[in-house]
Amino acid sequence: MAKSEKPRVSRNKELIRGVGRFSRSKMYHKRGIWALKEKNGGSFPRHDKQPPQAKAVEKAPKFYPADDEPKPLINKRKPKPTKLRSSITPGTVLILLAGRFKGKRVVFLKQLESGLLLVTGPFKLNGVPIRRVNQAYVIATSTKIDISTVDASKFTDKYFEKEVVRKKKTESDFFEAEKEDKKTLPTEKKEDQKVLDAVVLQAVESVPDLNQYLSSRFSLRSGMKPHELVF
Amino acid sequence: MPFRRYVEIGRVALVNYGPDYGKLVVIVDVVDQNRALVDSPKMVRSQMNFKRLSLTDIKIDISRVPKKKVLIEAMESAEVQKRWENSSWGRKLIVQKRRAELNDFERFKIMLAKIKRGALIRRELSKLKKENPV
Numbered sequence: 001m002a003k004s005e006k007p008r009v010s011r012n013k014e015l016i017r018g019v020g021r022f023s024r025s026k027m028y029h030k031r032g033i034w035a036l037k038e039k040n041g042g043s044f045p046r047h048d049k050q051p052p053q054a055k056a057v058e059k060a061p062k063f064y065p066a067d068d069e070p071k072p073l074i075n076k077r078k079p080k081p082t083k084l085r086s087s088i089t090p091g092t093v094l095i096l097l098a099g100r101f102k103g104k105r106v107v108f109l110k111q112l113e114s115g116l117l118l119v120t121g122p123f124k125l126n127g128v129p130i131r132r133v134n135q136a137y138v139i140a141t142s143t144k145i146d147i148s149t150v151d152a153s154k155f156t157d158k159y160f161e162k163e164v165v166r167k168k169k170t171e172s173d174f175f176e177a178e179k180e181d182k183k184t185l186p187t188e189k190k191e192d193q194k195v196l197d198a199v200v201l202q203a204v205e206s207v208p209d210l211n212q213y214l215s216s217r218f219s220l221r222s223g224m225k226p227h228e229l230v231f
Numbered sequence: 232m233p234f235r236r237y238v239e240i241g242r243v244a245l246v247n248y249g250p251d252y253g254k255l256v257v258i259v260d261v262v263d264q265n266r267a268l269v270d271s272p273k274m275v276r277s278q279m280n281f282k283r284l285s286l287t288d289i290k291i292d293i294s295r296v297p298k299k300k301v302l303i304e305a306m307e308s309a310e311v312q313k314r315w316e317n318s319s320w321g322r323k324l325i326v327q328k329r330r331a332e333l334n335d336f337e338r339f340k341i342m343l344a345k346i347k348r349g350a351l352i353r354r355e356l357s358k359l360k361k362e363n364p365v
Contacts, residue, residue, distance in 0.1 A: 093336070105335075143336040213339045231335050 082115030087140040091147040091203075094119060095139040095218045095231070101128050103217035107145055107200055109152045118155055122197040122204065125214045130193055132160055139218075141231045145207070150199045154192070236286040238267065241293045243311055244284035253324070255315060256284070257306065259296050268296065272303045289314055 011030050012020040022030065037044055088094070092108045094117070104126050109118040117135055121128035204210050220226065236242070242258045251274065260268035262278050269284070270276040276299075291309040293302060306312075315321040333341070 141335045143334065209340050209343060212343065213336055216339065218335065230332050
């Protein structure tokens with residue numbers, strides 16, 4: 001219906017669950033069924049059944065399996081996007097806890113559609129490139145950098161997908177299998193890194209000592225109790 | 232060797248156990264051998280075991296179980312809070328509290344400052360050593 005419908009209100013107030021204020025006959029009158037009948041010459045307007053449309057004749061399938069297998073139940077569940085911790089906002093300094101860069105302090109840029117966090121070192125300071133990181137392997141510190149001028153819109157999950165190389169299986173390739181080309185980063189990705197980091201570095205320079213902070217790694221020392229530390 | 236800080240009416244003590252941990256209270260009466268009636272401007276007057284109290288050097292001049300208003304006036308005129316914050320014990324507690332709430336970046340900055348200070352000291356020391364060879 002193109003008309004915008006107001007929420008339907010019941011003409012029969014509910015006294016208790018299952019009991020209305022007005023009886024069936026009263027409701028018949030209130031709903032105006034008598035007027036509709038009058039308008040339609042004594043009986044309630046009705047549609048006659050539509051003639052059944054001829055269905056296309058289905059041929060028996062060429063092949064069907066011998067046993068009836070039980071079909072799995074339909075699952076319409078859509079996983080929700082990962083909830084971002086409230087302590088993580090764009091510009092937060094994060095401490096990476098696992099992987100090649102464990103202990104490194106890194107700047108958070110945004111959350112990607114897959115739920116992973118987009119971070120950058122910046123590369124010049126600590127060698128961490130523009131990278132995806134899982135929220136679970138990260139400590140969020142309370143230090144925030146102003147990266148409102150940073151544009152990270154071109155970085156999505158697709159940007160980080162591995163390039164599929166299809167090899168043709170020929171004999172010569174067998175012998176050349178030992179000579180694998182070293183996978184170098186394409187220059188565009190290096191350029192992206194430089195462009196992004198230029199803006200981030202500007203924000204970092206404005207805070208004293210922050211560049212040294214980001215260059216150093218986090219470690220636990222004697223007497224530090226992680227459950228008592230304030231990050 | 233003799234005791235210097237006595238439990239008396241007007242003695243200011245620090246609560247060292249329980250929900251009021253870290254608060255300064257004034258002993259306003261003694262209940263029995265183990266317990267005192269204790270009061271503070273921001274708390275309801277209640278009894279506390281002496282084991283929960285650490286006596287301080289500060290004593291104020293009040294009569295037994297003063298009214299809250301009188302107690303507050305006496306504490307203001309004796310400047311209890313100021314004396315506490317200037318005492319070495321009080322200063323230590325303030326520093327401990329501040330250290331506990333440092334965030335990671337602040338801890339890093341302190342580390343840098345300590346290194347710088349150490350370097351300055353060592354520089355001066357080496358200068359002095361050169362001037363006065365031993």
